[in-house]
Amino acid sequence: MSRKPEKLIDKKGLRLDGRKPDELRPIKIEVGVLPNTDGSAYIQQGKNKILAGVYGPRELHPKHLALPDRTVLRCRYRMAPFSVQERKSPAPSRRDIELSKVIREALEPSVFLEYYPRTGIDIHIEVLQADGGTRCASITAASLALADAGIPMQDLVTACAAGKVDNTIVLDLMDTEDKEGGADVPVALMPNLNAITLLQMDGILSLEEFEKAANLALEGCRKIYPMQKEALKAKYVSVKEVEE
Amino acid sequence: MSSVIVGLKRKQIAQLIAKGKRLDGRGLTDYREIKVEQGIIERAEGSARVLLGKTEVLAGTKIEVGKPFPDTPNEGVLTVNAELVPLASPNFEPGPPNENSIELARVVDRGIRESKTIDFKKLCIKPGKKVFVVFVDVYVLNHDGNLIDASALAALAALLNTKMSNYEIEEDEVKIKPGYTPLTLTKHPIAVTFAKINDKLVVDPWLEEEQTMDTRLTITVDDEGNICAMQKGGTGYFTPKQVLEAAKIAGEKAGEIRKKLNW
Amino acid sequence: MPTFFERRQLVTPGDLLAEGEYIPGENTYKVDQKIYASKLGLVEYEDKKVDVVALRAFYVPKVGDTVIGTIVEVGFNGWTVDISSPYPALLRASDVLSRPFRPQRNDLSEVLNAGDLVIAKIIDYDRAHDPQLTVSEPGLGKITRGQVVEITPTKIPRLIGRKGSMISMIKKETDCHIILGHNGTILVTGKRLENEQLAIMAIHKIEEESHTAGLTDRITQMIEKEKKKQKEEKKNESKT
Numbered sequence A: 001m002s003r004k005p006e007k008l009i010d011k012k013g014l015r016l017d018g019r020k021p022d023e024l025r026p027i028k029i030e031v032g033v034l035p036n037t038d039g040s041a042y043i044q045q046g047k048n049k050i051l052a053g054v055y056g057p058r059e060l061h062p063k064h065l066a067l068p069d070r071t072v073l074r075c076r077y078r079m080a081p082f083s084v085q086e087r088k089s090p091a092p093s094r095r096d097i098e099l100s101k102v103i104r105e106a107l108e109p110s111v112f113l114e115y116y117p118r119t120g121i122d123i124h125i126e127v128l129q130a131d132g133g134t135r136c137a138s139i140t141a142a143s144l145a146l147a148d149a150g151i152p153m154q155d156l157v158t159a160c161a162a163g164k165v166d167n168t169i170v171l172d173l174m175d176t177e178d179k180e181g182g183a184d185v186p187v188a189l190m191p192n193l194n195a196i197t198l199l200q201m202d203g204i205l206s207l208e209e210f211e212k213a214a215n216l217a218l219e220g221c222r223k224i225y226p227m228q229k230e231a232l233k234a235k236y237v238s239v240k241e242v243e244e
Numbered sequence B: 001m002s003s004v005i006v007g008l009k010r011k012q013i014a015q016l017i018a019k020g021k022r023l024d025g026r027g028l029t030d031y032r033e034i035k036v037e038q039g040i041i042e043r044a045e046g047s048a049r050v051l052l053g054k055t056e057v058l059a060g061t062k063i064e065v066g067k068p069f070p071d072t073p074n075e076g077v078l079t080v081n082a083e084l085v086p087l088a089s090p091n092f093e094p095g096p097p098n099e100n101s102i103e104l105a106r107v108v109d110r111g112i113r114e115s116k117t118i119d120f121k122k123l124c125i126k127p128g129k130k131v132f133v134v135f136v137d138v139y140v141l142n143h144d145g146n147l148i149d150a151s152a153l154a155a156l157a158a159l160l161n162t163k164m165s166n167y168e169i170e171e172d173e174v175k176i177k178p179g180y181t182p183l184t185l186t187k188h189p190i191a192v193t194f195a196k197i198n199d200k201l202v203v204d205p206w207l208e209e210e211q212t213m214d215t216r217l218t219i220t221v222d223d224e225g226n227i228c229a230m231q232k233g234g235t236g237y238f239t240p241k242q243v244l245e246a247a248k249i250a251g252e253k254a255g256e257i258r259k260k261l262n263w
Numbered sequence C: 001m002p003t004f005f006e007r008r009q010l011v012t013p014g015d016l017l018a019e020g021e022y023i024p025g026e027n028t029y030k031v032d033q034k035i036y037a038s039k040l041g042l043v044e045y046e047d048k049k050v051d052v053v054a055l056r057a058f059y060v061p062k063v064g065d066t067v068i069g070t071i072v073e074v075g076f077n078g079w080t081v082d083i084s085s086p087y088p089a090l091l092r093a094s095d096v097l098s099r100p101f102r103p104q105r106n107d108l109s110e111v112l113n114a115g116d117l118v119i120a121k122i123i124d125y126d127r128a129h130d131p132q133l134t135v136s137e138p139g140l141g142k143i144t145r146g147q148v149v150e151i152t153p154t155k156i157p158r159l160i161g162r163k164g165s166m167i168s169m170i171k172k173e174t175d176c177h178i179i180l181g182h183n184g185t186i187l188v189t190g191k192r193l194e195n196e197q198l199a200i201m202a203i204h205k206i207e208e209e210s211h212t213a214g215l216t217d218r219i220t221q222m223i224e225k226e227k228k229k230q231k232e233e234k235k236n237e238s239k240t
Helices: A094-110 A134-148 A175-180 A207-234 B002-018 B099-114 B147-160 B207-212 B240-260 C153-160 C162-174 C193-208 C215-239
Strands: A027-031 A039-045 A048-059 A072-079 A119-129 A158-165 A168-171 A183-190 A195-205 B034-038 B046-052 B055-066 B077-084 B124-126 B130-142 B163-170 B173-182 B190-197 B200-203 B215-221 B227-233 C016-019 C028-031 C034-037 C041-046 C049-054 C066-074 C078-082 C089-092 C117-126 C129-134 C147-150 C176-180 C185-190
Touching (some): A039 A134, A072 A094, A072 A134, A094 A134, A094 A183, A119 A134, A134 A195, A168 A207, A183 A207, A195 B240, A207 B240, B034 B147, B046 B147, B077 B147, B099 B190, B099 B227, B147 B215, B190 B240, B215 B240, C028 C049, C147 C193, C153 C193, C162 C215, C193 C215
Parallel strands (some): B077 B130
Antiparallel strands (some): A039 A048, A158 A183, A183 A195, B124 B130, C117 C129
């Protein structure tokens, strides 16, 4: 049990973990970590530790869910019981179900669903440790898992949150900032197309503050995007420009 | 067959919207007629029925004694639940809540909670042990699109209508006394939902527009024009410019609705 | 009309590959005048055509392809065959049985049973229908011996090599018969188990290093080295 901190931002303008307001947490991404899946990725963002894996496109079960003109994308987001301070029941919570839905809808615009009618793609996300911003980190990882599975996509989807703590707009909120702060705006972006595929908000923000937070979140996405691409390429570093 | 009709309708709706018109004669940022009726279920602590065009939602509140959440030991609890009643649409199946009803409930919940309209500290009976739990149950009775705005409105109207029995605390037990006190609400958060159809935004989409829309965005705004909740839904995407445009319109629309309802 | 990458450079989905009068090829898509990558892979510019050779892919059926699959279900009038693709394939009983087929009397599992491997050709497939197979051509049918290897289907062309140079070299050096299924499944049959193992080793090495230079030479060297090892092992065995 942690006590509420007095202040979320100190006199120097630094946050609890020493970050500047517009600074991301350290991010580590690895692609192709689960050999039995068709595609997978692992992300560490601050203390968040998340695995994402993809199966498909494959025959959809139950069959009556199949669509004649496109792939059915399914997404399951779960938090491990030990991922948070107080044990979380392994049964899916209402939050898990909502997040599964918004994560799926954040990824759907990126996938060419019409290429493989009558099939299904399953995305499984397991949050092993949570420290705020798990939905965003999950999207970043799941998008890579889709690319790793060889599924045709318009763009990668990158996600990041911004919010307000102690009257300052900050990037990439960790758990304490999320809980004690004034607002949280998670955003997902297809950077090359400048398309926002996830947008949620809770807390209180004026119109100006919201604009500032949304822009900061988008900036965060654009910072994570190159890391995502590097992680995807890292599996094939030796490939680089080798002439046959 | 049905997909052919939808295909035709889709074209028709999109063509009209490109001209700034809608199939039911509204402008792009016009709401359907809103009717709010409060206190219609006597057994409930508070209740309200909302008609948004043909969309009909009933909300009832109940207040019971329960346990607080471990991370907020001295605050009361708000629980919002939504039922997509099979009577409301042939596409609603009976059974446990699905992702649509859960999302609906959570978006309504977020709007009320984040606006801080209820002072939950006042609902504490014994810190860490006993608090009042405010249950808001939303019943969708007819689905003609934009369930979120109608449900948020019904939930708020029901809360505004909620009366708590007077009580005293004797040895940590709640004793009911005669008379009632209304639940205090300091804000009126209003949800404003947009549909993106053919790259244009329309407010308060009705069923046929929802069936053809690319994506959806709900913005909940409080009395001071602050945004207190947002939710994007659906498969498509928005550009950053569209989001800011929607945020601006949402503030104006929420003000209009509040004025109309004298809140 | 610029292009934005060097030939054979690694690209990821969403990368802008070319702008202007170009034609989108494999694993790319075009919006307005811009061509983007839709998969992780190596970009190829040939004349006006822009392709991405995918590094990760699954098999998508094509009429005329030869595939190797596993029988997974015996039905009333045919078999369901897993061909390592998003769609299960169908082999009709009438294609296999010469005499008239009576579901009441014939037991299809006596002909082909679940778990059996077949080499087959895709004769029918479109968006609305699962692929349909035939085994009634020479060289097709049930597999009775040899070993099966699975690799990423996009690596099959590399395994074949220029004008079949790679595959014929492996065949010659290992003295094995090799059938390449377009779905990435490969059948290796040799006179001895050691030969088959050698060929499989070579195939796996090609899959792992498919994108590197001088591969043919390295594979030849590897096979020779392994052959020597096998010979010496034999000598030692006969001595003791």
